[in-house]
Amino acid sequence: MRERGSTSPGAPAPLRAPHVLDITYRRGVGGSCERFLAGLARGEVWGSRAADGRVIVPPVDHDPVTGAATGEFVRVADSGVVRSWTWVATPLPEHRRDRPFAFALIQLDGADTSLFHVVEVDDPAGMATGMRVRADWHGTRSGSVRDIRTFLPVQLPGRPADRPPGQAPAAAPGGASEPENLAVVSEVRVSYTYEPGLTLSGFLRALGERRIEGGRCPSCTKVYVPPRVRCPACGTGPMTSVPVGDRGTIVSYTVVHLPVAGESTEPPFAWAWIQLDGADVPFAHLLGGMPVTDVCVGQRVRAVWVAGDRLAPTWESISHFAPVPP
Amino acid sequence: MTVEHRIAVVGFASRILHASDGSSDAELLAPVVDEALAASGLDRAGIGVVCTASSELGSGIVGSVMEVYDVLPCWPPVTHTHLEGEGAFALYEAWVRLLAGEADAALVCAYSRPLARDLSQVLALQLDPYLVAPLAPRSYHVAALQARALLDSGRYAERDLAAVVSARRTGLTPGAVLAQPYVAPPLREPDCSTTECAGAAALVLAVDPPASGAAGQPAWIAGIDHRVETSALGMRDLTRSVSTEAASAGLGLRGSVIDVLEVHAPYSHQELIVVDAIGARRVGALNPSGGVLPADPLGVSGLIRIGAAASAVSRDGAHRAVGHATNGPCLQQNLLCVLESHR
Numbered sequence: 030m031r032e033r034g035s036t037s038p039g040a041p042a043p044l045r046a047p048h049v050l051d052i053t054y055r056r057g058v059g060g061s062c063e064r065f066l067a068g069l070a071r072g073e074v075w076g077s078r079a080a081d082g083r084v085i086v087p088p089v090d091h092d093p094v095t096g097a098a099t100g101e102f103v104r105v106a107d108s109g110v111v112r113s114w115t116w117v118a119t120p121l122p123e124h125r126r127d128r129p130f131a132f133a134l135i136q137l138d139g140a141d142t143s144l145f146h147v148v149e150v151d152d153p154a155g156m157a158t159g160m161r162v163r164a165d166w167h168g169t170r171s172g173s174v175r176d177i178r179t180f181l182p183v184q185l186p187g188r189p190a191d192r193p194p195g196q197a198p199a200a201a202p203g204g205a206s207e208p209e210n211l212a213v214v215s216e217v218r219v220s221y222t223y224e225p226g227l228t229l230s231g232f233l234r235a236l237g238e239r240r241i242e243g244g245r246c247p248s249c250t251k252v253y254v255p256p257r258v259r260c261p262a263c264g265t266g267p268m269t270s271v272p273v274g275d276r277g278t279i280v281s282y283t284v285v286h287l288p289v290a291g292e293s294t295e296p297p298f299a300w301a302w303i304q305l306d307g308a309d310v311p312f313a314h315l316l317g318g319m320p321v322t323d324v325c326v327g328q329r330v331r332a333v334w335v336a337g338d339r340l341a342p343t344w345e346s347i348s349h350f351a352p353v354p355p
Numbered sequence: 356m357t358v359e360h361r362i363a364v365v366g367f368a369s370r371i372l373h374a375s376d377g378s379s380d381a382e383l384l385a386p387v388v389d390e391a392l393a394a395s396g397l398d399r400a401g402i403g404v405v406c407t408a409s410s411e412l413g414s415g416i417v418g419s420v421m422e423v424y425d426v427l428p429c430w431p432p433v434t435h436t437h438l439e440g441e442g443a444f445a446l447y448e449a450w451v452r453l454l455a456g457e458a459d460a461a462l463v464c465a466y467s468r469p470l471a472r473d474l475s476q477v478l479a480l481q482l483d484p485y486l487v488a489p490l491a492p493r494s495y496h497v498a499a500l501q502a503r504a505l506l507d508s509g510r511y512a513e514r515d516l517a518a519v520v521s522a523r524r525t526g527l528t529p530g531a532v533l534a535q536p537y538v539a540p541p542l543r544e545p546d547c548s549t550t551e552c553a554g555a556a557a558l559v560l561a562v563d564p565p566a567s568g569a570a571g572q573p574a575w576i577a578g579i580d581h582r583v584e585t586s587a588l589g590m591r592d593l594t595r596s597v598s599t600e601a602a603s604a605g606l607g608l609r610g611s612v613i614d615v616l617e618v619h620a621p622y623s624h625q626e627l628i629v630v631d632a633i634g635a636r637r638v639g640a641l642n643p644s645g646g647v648l649p650a651d652p653l654g655v656s657g658l659i660r661i662g663a664a665a666s667a668v669s670r671d672g673a674h675r676a677v678g679h680a681t682n683g684p685c686l687q688q689n690l691l692c693v694l695e696s697h698r
Binding site: 042043044045048050054056058062065066085086087089093094112113114115116117118121123124125132133134136142143144145146147153158173174175213215217219220221222223224225226227228229230257258259260261262263264266 | 499
């Protein structure tokens with residue numbers, strides 16, 4: 030945790046730290062959506078026919094208003110009309126496009142609903158609701174909505190003729206195979222600035238000074254480590270900050286035998302609930318300085334702090350807890 | 356649905372921070388819970404149902420609700436449910452639980468902090484992961500498609516959007532709005548709500564007779580209706596809000612008189628769409644709280660609209676006030692809550 034940011038004079042600045050959520054999902058597809066994406070891999074666009082006769086593109090399995098199952102699959106054209114649009118003057122990295130473009134809702138010929146996609150023109154003056162566009166397909170396709178690279182304005186009369194609607198583009202090498210076990214890979218990567226709050230900031234800052242601070246409930250006098258915003262038992266707050274010792278007693282423990290992702294300690298190692306002297310609740314930390322087979326409930330342990338130059342407002346200022354010599 | 360049961364809003368409090376003061380979720384929420392409970396005249400022991408809402412993807416902290424338990428009246432154990440989404444939807448659940456006779460009073464809370472570097476990226480994660488998200492639109496791109504469709508319908512022009520902005524954002528004339536560059540045409544930056552703020556809201560519901568005994572004039576809930584539309588953007592008529600129309604019809608609001616209407620419209624054009632969809636014959640005051648364009652804390656704004664509508668009844672003498680809450684792209688979900696001075 031880095032210390033920065035402003036706060037009222039006299040009060041220590043709250044801590045802040047960067048935090049990134051980076052999760053990749055591989056989503057199976059199924060249903061009419063799979064038919065649609067498999068069609069895109071072949072250079073075709075398919076919709077589903079609703080009970081009222083409308084052709085829905087992209088297809089759905091059920092009419093969202095009536096709940097009725099949709100019927101046959103219907104092939105539609107890969108050209109159509111822009112029904113709404115907006116302009117992206119500065120593409121973001123995740124757009125993977127090197128020039129400005131439009132997001133648009135496009136009603137393909139033969140469809141009664143619109144497809145969300147991209148239109149490339151030179152500038153927003155080239156965009157208009159009602160304009161005709163056609164799909165520009167990637168040569169290599171995998172069953173993704175991005176198999177259509179973009180939509181392009183339909184050429185004006187006198188220019189080279191467009192393909193007739195509904196005709197698949199020429200299959201490029203590797204482009205015609207039917208995808209197996211179709212899946213959509215979603216990469217979710219979001220950046221945050223984490224703020225642990227004023228109460229926890231004080232606790233973490235104390236750790237950076239080789240101190241452990243607890244919080245005492247002003248009503249029931251229980252001492253919590255780390256301190257809480259309010260007493261979990263009676264709701265009273267704020268708590269009074271009180272120092273607690275860096276020695277305590279093992280309340281419970283487990284031994285980790287398998288490597289844990291993101292954990293640098295080599296297994297086997299022990300992880301214990303430790304109740305510090307002066308505290309009423311335990312917290313979890315690593316054990317060290319003894320064979321894991323020697324760990325037992327009731328054992329007295331003490332904090333082993335990292336070297337002074339490595340002290341920081343983090344739990345890791347305590348390297349581990351080690352047995353107190355008898 | 357409308358009901359004859361007598362459940363009222365008896366306490367409400369909210370706060371919005373435009374710049375972080377370093378508070379945690381619990382620190383942000385604690386004074387709001389205290390204030391709402393104090394206004395209700397109830398103490399923590401009187402609360403039998405707690406419903407909370409937040410967005411873990413918005414804050415990036417998985418299981419973040421654990422931290423706020425300490426400030427909630429959850430001990431000794433009461434029914435507590437937490438939802439990822441808009442606080443107004445938690446209100447709906449609390450209301451239903453009281454209707455079902457689970458308890459005599461409920462506390463509803465919502466809180467959020469703008470810890471994500473760019474909330475528009477988080478909101479885009481609500482979009483269809485197969486067909487839309489791979490193209491990586493941000494929330495304002497999708498909203499702009501709706502705004503364009505509304506303008507193309509001929510019902511409104513850009514100057515109407517600018518008039519909404521001018522009414523909600525102090526010191527900004529319509530001309531000054533129109534002079535600003537587009538963020539995603541036809542939307543300009545002031546057309547889009549300011550989401551870089553922290554917010555918390557708490558609302559206390561009580562069943563009669565406790566409601567009558569609580570401090571202040573209770574705002575009786577005449578009905579709540581919550582509707583959702585398809586996630587397939589291209590299947591919807593984006594110029595209308597059919598879910599709001601259905602909710603309004605279900606509550607008997609179409610063609611009625613509403614003294615105070617609080618609309619949750621994260622984009623200027625959405626205020627026009629929602630007001631049209633409610634279809635009241637006359638609205639006495641629209642968004643006297645100021646609306647959400649100046650400050651739109653994720654998942655809290657809708658509950659604040661309902662709290663503001665309740666305050667209009669309990670403090671300002673309105674006979675009938677309506678709070679609106681939305682969630683999802685292009686007004687995908689809409690909830691209306693009708694509050695009345697007479698039960």
